[in-house]
Amino acid sequence: MTSSILVLGAGMVGTCTALHLQQRGFDVVLVDRRAPGRETSFGNAGLIQREAVEPYAFPREPGFLLNVAMGRGAEVHWHARGLWQMAGSLLRYLRHSHPKRHAQATHAYSRLIAHATDEHRLLMTAAGAQDLARHEGFRFVFRTSKALDEAVERAANLHDRFGVRYQAENTTQLAQAEPALRLPLAGAVHWLDPWAVNDPGALVQRYADLFVARGGRLLTGDATSLQSQGVGWSVQTTEGRVDAEQAVLALGPWADGLIRTLGYRFPLFIKRGYHQHYTSPAQLLQPVLDAERGYVLAPMQRGLRLTTGAEFAPIDAPPTPVQLAKAEALARELVDLGEPLPDAPWLGARPCTADMLPVTGPAPRHKGLWFNFGHAHQGFTLGPVAGRLLAEMVEGRHTWIDPAPYAPARFM
Numbered sequence: 001m002t003s004s005i006l007v008l009g010a011g012m013v014g015t016c017t018a019l020h021l022q023q024r025g026f027d028v029v030l031v032d033r034r035a036p037g038r039e040t041s042f043g044n045a046g047l048i049q050r051e052a053v054e055p056y057a058f059p060r061e062p063g064f065l066l067n068v069a070m071g072r073g074a075e076v077h078w079h080a081r082g083l084w085q086m087a088g089s090l091l092r093y094l095r096h097s098h099p100k101r102h103a104q105a106t107h108a109y110s111r112l113i114a115h116a117t118d119e120h121r122l123l124m125t126a127a128g129a130q131d132l133a134r135h136e137g138f139r140f141v142f143r144t145s146k147a148l149d150e151a152v153e154r155a156a157n158l159h160d161r162f163g164v165r166y167q168a169e170n171t172t173q174l175a176q177a178e179p180a181l182r183l184p185l186a187g188a189v190h191w192l193d194p195w196a197v198n199d200p201g202a203l204v205q206r207y208a209d210l211f212v213a214r215g216g217r218l219l220t221g222d223a224t225s226l227q228s229q230g231v232g233w234s235v236q237t238t239e240g241r242v243d244a245e246q247a248v249l250a251l252g253p254w255a256d257g258l259i260r261t262l263g264y265r266f267p268l269f270i271k272r273g274y275h276q277h278y279t280s281p282a283q284l285l286q287p288v289l290d291a292e293r294g295y296v297l298a299p300m301q302r303g304l305r306l307t308t309g310a311e312f313a314p315i316d317a318p319p320t321p322v323q324l325a326k327a328e329a330l331a332r333e334l335v336d337l338g339e340p341l342p343d344a345p346w347l348g349a350r351p352c353t354a355d356m357l358p359v360t361g362p363a364p365r366h367k368g369l370w371f372n373f374g375h376a377h378q379g380f381t382l383g384p385v386a387g388r389l390l391a392e393m394v395e396g397r398h399t400w401i402d403p404a405p406y407a408p409a410r411f412m
Protein backbone atom coordinates (compact mmCIF):
# COMPACT_ATOMS: atom_id res chain seq x y z
CA MET A 1 0.00 0.00 0.00
CA THR A 2 1.23 3.54 -0.76
CA SER A 3 2.56 5.34 2.27
CA SER A 4 1.67 9.04 2.64
CA ILE A 5 4.03 11.79 3.74
CA LEU A 6 3.89 15.58 4.14
CA VAL A 7 6.92 17.67 3.26
CA LEU A 8 6.73 21.09 4.93
CA GLY A 9 8.79 23.76 3.17
CA ALA A 10 9.28 24.02 -0.59
CA GLY A 11 12.73 25.57 -0.69
CA MET A 12 15.55 23.73 -2.46
CA VAL A 13 15.82 21.18 0.37
CA GLY A 14 12.10 20.43 0.78
CA THR A 15 11.38 20.30 -2.95
CA CYS A 16 14.24 17.86 -3.58
CA THR A 17 13.12 15.78 -0.58
CA ALA A 18 9.60 15.62 -2.03
CA LEU A 19 10.95 14.53 -5.43
CA HIS A 20 13.12 11.80 -3.95
CA LEU A 21 10.30 10.45 -1.75
CA GLN A 22 7.97 10.45 -4.75
CA GLN A 23 10.57 8.57 -6.79
CA ARG A 24 10.53 5.88 -4.08
CA GLY A 25 6.78 5.39 -4.32
CA PHE A 26 5.51 7.62 -1.49
CA ASP A 27 2.32 9.63 -1.84
CA VAL A 28 3.81 13.07 -1.16
CA VAL A 29 2.13 16.39 -0.36
CA LEU A 30 4.51 19.36 -0.48
CA VAL A 31 3.29 22.33 1.58
CA ASP A 32 4.54 25.91 1.73
CA ARG A 33 2.99 29.23 2.63
CA ARG A 34 4.48 30.69 -0.55
CA ALA A 35 5.28 29.42 -4.05
CA PRO A 36 8.30 27.04 -4.24
CA GLY A 37 11.76 28.57 -3.99
CA ARG A 38 10.69 32.08 -3.00
CA GLU A 39 12.69 32.41 0.22
CA THR A 40 16.36 31.63 0.97
CA SER A 41 16.63 29.38 -2.08
CA PHE A 42 15.55 32.34 -4.22
CA GLY A 43 18.07 35.00 -3.35
CA ASN A 44 21.38 33.20 -2.96
CA ALA A 45 24.41 33.45 -5.25
CA GLY A 46 23.25 30.45 -7.32
CA LEU A 47 26.47 28.49 -6.88
CA ILE A 48 26.44 24.72 -6.80
CA GLN A 49 29.59 24.58 -4.78
CA ARG A 50 31.36 21.32 -5.54
CA GLU A 51 34.53 22.94 -4.15
CA ALA A 52 32.99 23.70 -0.71
CA VAL A 53 34.23 20.53 0.98
CA GLU A 54 35.04 22.46 4.16
CA PRO A 55 32.05 23.91 6.01
CA TYR A 56 32.29 27.59 6.83
CA ALA A 57 34.10 27.91 10.16
CA PHE A 58 33.89 30.74 12.72
CA PRO A 59 36.70 33.09 11.72
CA ARG A 60 39.44 33.03 14.37
CA GLU A 61 41.89 35.71 13.17
CA PRO A 62 42.10 38.43 15.90
CA GLY A 63 42.36 41.26 13.33
CA PHE A 64 39.22 40.10 11.57
CA LEU A 65 37.28 39.77 14.81
CA LEU A 66 38.38 43.23 15.93
CA ASN A 67 37.12 44.67 12.63
CA VAL A 68 33.80 42.90 13.12
CA ALA A 69 33.50 44.17 16.68
CA MET A 70 34.24 47.71 15.51
CA GLY A 71 31.73 47.45 12.66
CA ARG A 72 34.42 47.81 10.02
CA GLY A 73 34.50 45.89 6.73
CA ALA A 74 31.69 44.44 4.63
CA GLU A 75 31.93 40.78 5.65
CA VAL A 76 29.95 40.77 8.88
CA HIS A 77 27.29 42.95 10.45
CA TRP A 78 25.49 42.39 13.72
CA HIS A 79 22.57 43.55 15.80
CA ALA A 80 23.16 43.39 19.56
CA ARG A 81 19.77 41.62 19.95
CA GLY A 82 20.81 39.04 17.33
CA LEU A 83 24.11 38.29 19.05
CA TRP A 84 22.35 38.04 22.39
CA GLN A 85 19.69 35.67 20.99
CA MET A 86 22.24 33.43 19.30
CA ALA A 87 25.05 33.69 21.87
CA GLY A 88 24.81 30.07 23.08
CA SER A 89 24.84 28.61 19.56
CA LEU A 90 27.61 30.98 18.44
CA LEU A 91 29.85 29.93 21.33
CA ARG A 92 29.35 26.29 20.38
CA TYR A 93 30.04 27.23 16.73
CA LEU A 94 33.32 28.80 17.88
CA ARG A 95 34.27 25.62 19.75
CA HIS A 96 33.39 23.39 16.79
CA SER A 97 35.54 25.59 14.58
CA HIS A 98 38.70 24.57 16.44
CA PRO A 99 40.95 23.07 13.72
CA LYS A 100 40.68 19.51 15.07
CA ARG A 101 36.88 19.54 15.26
CA HIS A 102 36.58 21.43 12.00
CA ALA A 103 38.60 18.66 10.34
CA GLN A 104 36.04 16.12 11.63
CA ALA A 105 33.17 18.24 10.33
CA THR A 106 34.94 18.53 6.97
CA HIS A 107 35.19 14.76 6.76
CA ALA A 108 31.39 14.45 7.07
CA TYR A 109 30.55 17.54 5.02
CA SER A 110 32.78 16.63 2.09
CA ARG A 111 30.92 13.33 1.69
CA LEU A 112 27.73 15.28 0.95
CA ILE A 113 29.38 17.91 -1.24
CA ALA A 114 31.07 15.19 -3.33
CA HIS A 115 27.68 14.27 -4.85
CA ALA A 116 26.24 17.77 -5.28
CA THR A 117 26.72 18.28 -9.00
CA ASP A 118 25.89 14.66 -9.91
CA GLU A 119 22.61 14.79 -8.00
CA HIS A 120 21.67 18.19 -9.45
CA ARG A 121 22.49 16.86 -12.92
CA LEU A 122 19.96 14.05 -12.54
CA LEU A 123 17.20 16.39 -11.41
CA MET A 124 18.04 19.12 -13.93
CA THR A 125 17.91 16.61 -16.76
CA ALA A 126 14.56 15.24 -15.61
CA ALA A 127 13.19 18.76 -15.06
CA GLY A 128 14.53 20.14 -18.36
CA ALA A 129 16.42 22.81 -16.42
CA GLN A 130 19.91 22.50 -17.88
CA ASP A 131 19.52 25.93 -19.52
CA LEU A 132 19.72 27.57 -16.06
CA ALA A 133 23.22 26.31 -15.21
CA ARG A 134 26.71 26.93 -16.53
CA HIS A 135 29.46 24.44 -15.79
CA GLU A 136 32.57 26.62 -15.94
CA GLY A 137 33.19 27.06 -12.24
CA PHE A 138 33.75 30.35 -10.43
CA ARG A 139 36.62 32.37 -9.02
CA PHE A 140 37.94 33.54 -5.69
CA VAL A 141 39.78 36.74 -6.69
CA PHE A 142 42.52 38.29 -4.55
CA ARG A 143 43.78 41.82 -4.21
CA THR A 144 47.09 40.94 -2.46
CA SER A 145 49.76 38.37 -3.36
CA LYS A 146 49.96 37.17 0.23
CA ALA A 147 46.27 36.20 0.30
CA LEU A 148 46.53 34.68 -3.17
CA ASP A 149 49.52 32.52 -2.18
CA GLU A 150 47.70 31.25 0.90
CA ALA A 151 44.59 30.48 -1.15
CA VAL A 152 46.56 28.61 -3.79
CA GLU A 153 48.20 26.54 -1.08
CA ARG A 154 44.80 25.75 0.43
CA ALA A 155 43.39 24.85 -3.01
CA ALA A 156 46.31 22.48 -3.64
CA ASN A 157 45.66 20.84 -0.30
CA LEU A 158 41.93 20.41 -1.02
CA HIS A 159 42.74 19.03 -4.44
CA ASP A 160 45.06 16.42 -2.92
CA ARG A 161 42.62 15.42 -0.19
CA PHE A 162 39.26 15.70 -1.95
CA GLY A 163 40.00 15.84 -5.66
CA VAL A 164 38.44 19.29 -6.18
CA ARG A 165 39.91 20.81 -9.33
CA TYR A 166 41.24 24.35 -9.58
CA GLN A 167 43.52 26.53 -11.60
CA ALA A 168 45.72 29.26 -10.10
CA GLU A 169 45.71 32.45 -12.17
CA ASN A 170 48.13 35.38 -11.98
CA THR A 171 47.25 39.01 -12.74
CA THR A 172 47.56 38.61 -16.50
CA GLN A 173 45.76 35.28 -16.72
CA LEU A 174 42.89 36.62 -14.63
CA ALA A 175 42.63 39.80 -16.71
CA GLN A 176 42.47 37.69 -19.88
CA ALA A 177 39.88 35.31 -18.45
CA GLU A 178 37.63 38.05 -17.03
CA PRO A 179 38.14 41.25 -19.08
CA ALA A 180 35.35 42.97 -17.13
CA LEU A 181 37.51 43.08 -13.96
CA ARG A 182 39.25 46.43 -13.82
CA LEU A 183 41.57 46.62 -10.81
CA PRO A 184 44.96 45.09 -11.33
CA LEU A 185 44.25 42.11 -9.05
CA ALA A 186 46.94 39.77 -7.68
CA GLY A 187 45.18 36.78 -9.24
CA ALA A 188 42.58 34.14 -8.63
CA VAL A 189 41.80 30.59 -7.71
CA HIS A 190 39.48 29.37 -10.43
CA TRP A 191 37.46 26.44 -9.06
CA LEU A 192 36.64 24.31 -12.07
CA ASP A 193 33.94 21.95 -10.74
CA PRO A 194 31.17 24.22 -9.39
CA TRP A 195 28.16 25.25 -11.44
CA ALA A 196 26.56 28.68 -11.63
CA VAL A 197 22.77 28.94 -11.81
CA ASN A 198 21.47 32.19 -13.30
CA ASP A 199 18.06 32.13 -11.56
CA PRO A 200 18.10 30.07 -8.35
CA GLY A 201 14.39 30.53 -7.61
CA ALA A 202 13.51 29.33 -11.12
CA LEU A 203 15.53 26.14 -10.61
CA VAL A 204 13.51 25.28 -7.48
CA GLN A 205 10.31 26.08 -9.39
CA ARG A 206 11.34 23.70 -12.21
CA TYR A 207 12.03 20.94 -9.68
CA ALA A 208 8.61 21.62 -8.13
CA ASP A 209 7.00 21.53 -11.59
CA LEU A 210 8.59 18.11 -12.13
CA PHE A 211 7.16 16.94 -8.79
CA VAL A 212 3.67 18.08 -9.84
CA ALA A 213 4.02 16.65 -13.37
CA ARG A 214 4.81 13.28 -11.79
CA GLY A 215 1.57 13.41 -9.80
CA GLY A 216 2.72 15.12 -6.58
CA ARG A 217 0.41 17.54 -4.74
CA LEU A 218 1.74 21.02 -3.99
CA LEU A 219 -0.45 22.93 -1.53
CA THR A 220 -0.42 26.29 0.22
CA GLY A 221 -0.51 25.92 3.98
CA ASP A 222 1.02 26.88 7.28
CA ALA A 223 3.53 24.48 8.80
CA THR A 224 2.88 25.85 12.27
CA SER A 225 -0.53 24.08 12.14
CA LEU A 226 1.30 20.71 12.18
CA GLN A 227 -0.28 18.31 14.64
CA SER A 228 0.26 14.75 15.62
CA GLN A 229 -2.95 13.00 14.57
CA GLY A 230 -3.52 9.44 15.74
CA VAL A 231 -0.66 7.48 14.23
CA GLY A 232 0.23 10.23 11.76
CA TRP A 233 0.43 13.97 11.17
CA SER A 234 -1.85 16.68 9.84
CA VAL A 235 -1.47 20.22 8.58
CA GLN A 236 -3.95 22.91 7.56
CA THR A 237 -3.85 24.00 3.93
CA THR A 238 -6.02 26.22 1.74
CA GLU A 239 -7.64 22.96 0.61
CA GLY A 240 -8.45 21.93 4.17
CA ARG A 241 -6.75 19.58 6.59
CA VAL A 242 -4.31 17.11 5.05
CA ASP A 243 -3.40 13.93 6.94
CA ALA A 244 -0.43 11.70 6.31
CA GLU A 245 1.36 8.89 8.04
CA GLN A 246 4.65 10.79 8.21
CA ALA A 247 5.97 14.36 7.90
CA VAL A 248 9.27 16.04 7.03
CA LEU A 249 10.22 19.50 8.31
CA ALA A 250 12.30 21.29 5.68
CA LEU A 251 11.72 24.85 6.80
CA GLY A 252 15.29 26.15 6.41
CA PRO A 253 15.79 29.14 8.74
CA TRP A 254 12.26 28.79 10.16
CA ALA A 255 12.83 25.23 11.38
CA ASP A 256 14.04 26.36 14.80
CA GLY A 257 10.77 28.14 15.57
CA LEU A 258 8.70 25.05 14.84
CA ILE A 259 10.90 22.44 16.51
CA ARG A 260 10.95 24.54 19.69
CA THR A 261 7.18 24.16 19.91
CA LEU A 262 7.80 20.39 19.78
CA GLY A 263 10.25 20.65 22.68
CA TYR A 264 13.59 20.52 20.81
CA ARG A 265 16.39 22.96 21.69
CA PHE A 266 19.07 22.52 19.02
CA PRO A 267 22.07 24.87 18.65
CA LEU A 268 20.73 26.54 15.52
CA PHE A 269 21.26 30.11 14.40
CA ILE A 270 21.02 32.15 11.23
CA LYS A 271 23.33 34.28 9.14
CA ARG A 272 21.24 36.79 7.25
CA GLY A 273 22.37 37.97 3.81
CA TYR A 274 21.27 40.50 1.19
CA HIS A 275 21.33 40.83 -2.55
CA GLN A 276 20.88 43.60 -5.07
CA HIS A 277 20.97 43.47 -8.88
CA TYR A 278 22.85 45.93 -11.09
CA THR A 279 22.61 46.72 -14.79
CA SER A 280 26.40 46.19 -15.15
CA PRO A 281 27.25 47.03 -18.76
CA ALA A 282 30.64 45.22 -18.54
CA GLN A 283 29.58 41.60 -18.26
CA LEU A 284 31.37 39.23 -15.90
CA LEU A 285 31.54 35.79 -17.50
CA GLN A 286 31.49 33.81 -14.26
CA PRO A 287 30.71 34.56 -10.61
CA VAL A 288 33.52 35.93 -8.45
CA LEU A 289 34.06 36.05 -4.71
CA ASP A 290 36.08 39.12 -3.72
CA ALA A 291 37.78 36.90 -1.17
CA GLU A 292 39.49 39.56 0.95
CA ARG A 293 36.33 41.67 1.15
CA GLY A 294 33.62 39.02 1.56
CA TYR A 295 30.90 39.44 -1.08
CA VAL A 296 30.00 37.68 -4.34
CA LEU A 297 29.17 39.03 -7.78
CA ALA A 298 27.15 36.57 -9.85
CA PRO A 299 25.78 37.13 -13.37
CA MET A 300 22.05 36.37 -13.31
CA GLN A 301 19.18 36.63 -15.77
CA ARG A 302 18.05 39.84 -14.04
CA GLY A 303 21.50 41.47 -14.03
CA LEU A 304 24.64 41.24 -11.97
CA ARG A 305 23.68 40.03 -8.46
CA LEU A 306 25.76 41.21 -5.52
CA THR A 307 25.32 39.00 -2.43
CA THR A 308 26.62 39.87 1.02
CA GLY A 309 28.28 37.98 3.88
CA ALA A 310 26.77 37.29 7.29
CA GLU A 311 24.49 39.48 9.36
CA PHE A 312 23.74 38.28 12.90
CA ALA A 313 20.25 39.60 13.53
CA PRO A 314 16.90 38.10 14.52
CA ILE A 315 15.13 36.55 11.55
CA ASP A 316 12.24 39.01 11.79
CA ALA A 317 14.27 42.19 12.47
CA PRO A 318 13.78 44.93 9.85
CA PRO A 319 16.40 44.94 7.05
CA THR A 320 19.63 46.87 7.74
CA PRO A 321 21.48 46.56 4.43
CA VAL A 322 24.65 48.37 5.55
CA GLN A 323 26.82 45.52 4.20
CA LEU A 324 25.22 45.97 0.81
CA ALA A 325 26.24 49.63 0.71
CA LYS A 326 29.81 48.77 1.74
CA ALA A 327 30.07 45.86 -0.68
CA GLU A 328 28.68 47.98 -3.51
CA ALA A 329 31.47 50.53 -3.01
CA LEU A 330 34.08 47.74 -3.02
CA ALA A 331 32.54 46.06 -6.06
CA ARG A 332 32.65 49.32 -8.01
CA GLU A 333 36.46 49.13 -7.69
CA LEU A 334 36.32 45.75 -9.44
CA VAL A 335 33.70 46.12 -12.19
CA ASP A 336 31.42 48.64 -13.82
CA LEU A 337 28.32 47.80 -11.80
CA GLY A 338 26.10 50.29 -13.59
CA GLU A 339 22.89 51.20 -11.82
CA PRO A 340 21.07 49.21 -9.15
CA LEU A 341 17.73 47.81 -10.35
CA PRO A 342 14.86 49.60 -8.60
CA ASP A 343 13.82 46.60 -6.44
CA ALA A 344 14.36 46.85 -2.69
CA PRO A 345 17.35 44.80 -1.48
CA TRP A 346 16.47 41.14 -1.01
CA LEU A 347 17.00 39.68 2.48
CA GLY A 348 17.34 36.01 3.39
CA ALA A 349 18.82 33.87 6.18
CA ARG A 350 21.26 30.96 6.00
CA PRO A 351 20.04 28.19 8.32
CA CYS A 352 23.11 27.26 10.38
CA THR A 353 24.06 24.69 13.04
CA ALA A 354 26.80 25.01 15.67
CA ASP A 355 28.66 21.94 14.41
CA MET A 356 28.36 23.06 10.75
CA LEU A 357 26.56 19.86 9.72
CA PRO A 358 22.97 19.66 8.51
CA VAL A 359 20.16 18.10 10.52
CA THR A 360 18.93 15.19 8.41
CA GLY A 361 17.13 12.22 9.92
CA PRO A 362 14.35 11.09 12.29
CA ALA A 363 13.03 13.45 14.97
CA PRO A 364 14.33 11.85 18.16
CA ARG A 365 11.09 12.07 20.16
CA HIS A 366 8.34 11.94 17.52
CA LYS A 367 7.44 8.85 15.56
CA GLY A 368 6.95 9.44 11.84
CA LEU A 369 8.52 12.92 11.94
CA TRP A 370 11.71 13.71 10.02
CA PHE A 371 14.03 16.72 9.92
CA ASN A 372 15.92 18.11 6.93
CA PHE A 373 17.37 21.58 7.52
CA GLY A 374 20.51 23.44 8.61
CA HIS A 375 22.41 23.45 5.30
CA ALA A 376 23.87 26.87 6.05
CA HIS A 377 26.06 28.33 3.31
CA GLN A 378 25.43 25.45 0.89
CA GLY A 379 21.73 24.56 1.03
CA PHE A 380 21.22 25.38 -2.64
CA THR A 381 24.15 23.11 -3.46
CA LEU A 382 23.07 20.30 -1.14
CA GLY A 383 19.29 20.16 -1.70
CA PRO A 384 19.29 17.11 -4.02
CA VAL A 385 21.85 15.22 -1.88
CA ALA A 386 19.96 15.99 1.35
CA GLY A 387 16.67 15.06 -0.31
CA ARG A 388 17.97 11.71 -1.50
CA LEU A 389 19.60 10.89 1.83
CA LEU A 390 16.45 11.63 3.81
CA ALA A 391 14.22 9.74 1.34
CA GLU A 392 16.45 6.69 1.62
CA MET A 393 16.18 6.85 5.41
CA VAL A 394 12.38 7.16 5.30
CA GLU A 395 12.28 4.22 2.92
CA GLY A 396 14.22 2.26 5.51
CA ARG A 397 16.74 0.87 3.09
CA HIS A 398 20.51 1.14 2.98
CA THR A 399 21.60 4.78 2.46
CA TRP A 400 24.33 5.59 -0.03
CA ILE A 401 25.99 7.95 2.44
CA ASP A 402 26.36 7.10 6.15
CA PRO A 403 23.75 9.41 7.77
CA ALA A 404 25.15 9.17 11.32
CA PRO A 405 27.00 12.55 11.40
CA TYR A 406 23.82 14.44 10.45
CA ALA A 407 21.46 12.67 12.89
CA PRO A 408 19.20 15.08 14.83
CA ALA A 409 19.77 12.90 17.92
CA ARG A 410 23.34 14.24 18.20
CA PHE A 411 21.91 17.37 19.82
CA MET A 412 19.87 15.50 22.48
Ligand SMILES: Cc1cc2nc3c(=O)[nH]c(=O)nc-3n(C[C@H](O)[C@H](O)[C@H](O)COP(=O)(O)OP(=O)(O)OC[C@H]3O[C@@H](n4cnc5c(N)ncnc54)[C@H](O)[C@@H]3O)c2cc1C
Pocket residue numbers: 008009010011012013014031032033034035036037038039040041042043044045046047048049221222223224250251252253254271272273274275307308348349350351373374375376377378379380381382
Ligand atom coordinates in the same frame (compact mmCIF):
# COMPACT_ATOMS: atom_id res chain seq x y z
C1 LIG B 1 23.11 35.86 0.52
C2 LIG B 1 23.12 34.35 0.43
C3 LIG B 1 23.88 33.74 -0.54
C4 LIG B 1 23.91 32.33 -0.63
N1 LIG B 1 24.59 31.72 -1.65
C5 LIG B 1 24.56 30.36 -1.77
C6 LIG B 1 25.18 29.72 -2.87
O1 LIG B 1 25.73 30.36 -3.78
N2 LIG B 1 25.16 28.36 -2.92
C7 LIG B 1 24.53 27.62 -1.96
O2 LIG B 1 24.57 26.39 -2.04
N3 LIG B 1 23.87 28.21 -0.93
C8 LIG B 1 23.86 29.56 -0.82
N4 LIG B 1 23.23 30.15 0.22
C9 LIG B 1 22.54 29.31 1.22
C10 LIG B 1 21.25 28.74 0.66
O3 LIG B 1 20.50 29.74 -0.01
C11 LIG B 1 20.40 28.10 1.77
O4 LIG B 1 21.19 27.20 2.51
C12 LIG B 1 19.23 27.32 1.17
O5 LIG B 1 18.49 28.12 0.29
C13 LIG B 1 18.34 26.75 2.26
O6 LIG B 1 17.29 26.05 1.61
P1 LIG B 1 16.07 25.51 2.41
O7 LIG B 1 15.19 24.79 1.47
O8 LIG B 1 16.55 24.78 3.62
O9 LIG B 1 15.37 26.86 2.97
P2 LIG B 1 14.39 27.87 2.21
O10 LIG B 1 14.77 28.04 0.80
O11 LIG B 1 14.28 29.10 3.06
O12 LIG B 1 13.01 27.10 2.24
C14 LIG B 1 12.23 27.02 3.43
C15 LIG B 1 10.78 27.09 3.00
O13 LIG B 1 9.96 26.97 4.16
C16 LIG B 1 8.82 27.78 3.97
N5 LIG B 1 8.23 28.07 5.26
C17 LIG B 1 8.78 28.67 6.34
N6 LIG B 1 7.89 28.76 7.34
C18 LIG B 1 6.75 28.20 6.90
C19 LIG B 1 5.48 27.97 7.47
N7 LIG B 1 5.19 28.35 8.72
N8 LIG B 1 4.54 27.35 6.73
C20 LIG B 1 4.80 26.97 5.47
N9 LIG B 1 5.99 27.14 4.87
C21 LIG B 1 6.95 27.75 5.57
C22 LIG B 1 9.37 29.03 3.30
O14 LIG B 1 8.34 29.74 2.63
C23 LIG B 1 10.42 28.43 2.37
O15 LIG B 1 9.91 28.21 1.06
C24 LIG B 1 23.17 31.54 0.32
C25 LIG B 1 22.38 32.19 1.28
C26 LIG B 1 22.34 33.58 1.34
C27 LIG B 1 21.46 34.23 2.37
